[in-house]
Amino acid sequence: MDDGDSGAPLEVMDRLIAASGLPAPVSVQTIDSDGNGLDNRLMRAELTDGRMVVMRQSRVATTSPRRRVDFLRANGINTPKLFASDDAGAALWEYISGQTLADSVANGTADRTAWRRTGAALAELHAVTFPASLEGTIDADSLSLRTTDPVESLLDNLAASGPWVEKHRPRLRGALEHVRCFIADRATQIRTARPSVLHGDVNLLNIVVNEDEARLIDWDFPRVGQPLAELSALDEHAYLHGLDGLPSSFFEGYDRPVPRDLLLAYRIVGCIGWLASGDWEEWDRAPELPDAARSRLDKWHQRLLDWSIGIPEVITTLR
Known part of the structure; x- marks a missing residue:
């Protein structure tokens, strides 16, 4: 949403607070100055009753997420509470206190x-x-929703990356053929996995941890798909934030079988x-991207490129 008027976000927040029946704010603070809000402007308000809310205002007009959030919460998914929203890209949410997992990793408290x-x-x-x-x-x-063969999806995605591999990483051809054969050999196991609800944009910036719990925030792209696809994405993001990948304590909390070789195959693809x-x-072509976000994305890109070089070594576990 383009709002050339610098006062517009405050006006939108006031309107959403009034529509929700919440008490008036006593303070309002912009909270995306570090560039974490790639697609949204973020503002936090403290209300007269002491509660905190956060407004996410999309940079482009988007439909109200009300029905989607109601569906997720009705099925036991613990999204933040949505107080009010409009069809122009603004939504007022429960504020989840704590640190993002990204900040916790950065300051050593994770x-x-x-x-x-x-x-x-x-x-x-x-x-x-x-x-x-x-x-x-x-x-x-x-x-x-549609019927999808997860094996074909993996193989199609790998094949679609072929032109990039030929241009930028031709030495990976043999390793990626090994991955393709591994996926084909494990087809039955992959196909028997039940799809589930996925967050759709799981990364360390969208996870808030505090002394009581960890919560997923920013539910813009939920979907139904393979849990291993989401776990491999989070494993990759842990690496992008300077770790080797997800630590063993994550899997202790997950407490469900996770075949590590299949997880690796999903991560490579x-x-x-x-x-x-x-x-x-x-x-690169987005002039409105905050400098901090651009710097972070540049670092991520380089770490992905670095990790791709080591694929021939890590595939030795794919048998």
Whole structure:
């Protein structure tokens, strides 16, 4: 949403607070100055009763997420409470106190308890399952599901990355053929996994940890798909924030079987697919992207490139 008037966000917040029936704010603070809000402006308000709320205002007009959030919460998914929203991209949410997992990793406070709670939060989400082979998006007012062969999806995604590999990483051809054969050999196991609700944008910036729990925030892209795809994405993001990957304490909290070789295969396909995508060029051409966000994305891109070089070594576990 383009609001040339600098006062517009405050006006929008006041309107949403009034529409929700909440008491008036006593203070308002912009909280995305570090560039974490790639797609949204973020503002936090303290209300007269002491409660905190956060307004997310999309940079482009988007439909109200009300029905989607109601569907998720009705099925036991612990999203933040949505107080009010409009069809222009603004929504007023419950504020989840604590630190993002990204900040906790950066300042060294992401201990085993924080990771176990993060694993438990993902397990709770992935426990909401769907019949085999159904995948698709959870849209603002509908479910768009279709039957999908997860093996074919993995192989198609790997094949689609071929032109990028030929241009930028031709030495990976043999290693990626090994991955392709591994996926084909494990086809039955992959196909029998039940799809579940996925957050759809799981990363350390979208997980808040405090002394009681870990919560997933920013539910813009929920979908139905393979839990291993989401776990591999989070494993990759842990690496992007300077770790080797998800620590063992995460899997203790997840407390569900996770075949590590399949997790690695999903991560390889996801890594190469992301490198081959148009995301990086799109972000390069986005003049409104905050400098801090641009710097973070540049570092992520380089770490992905560095990790891809080591794929021939890590695939020795894929047998």
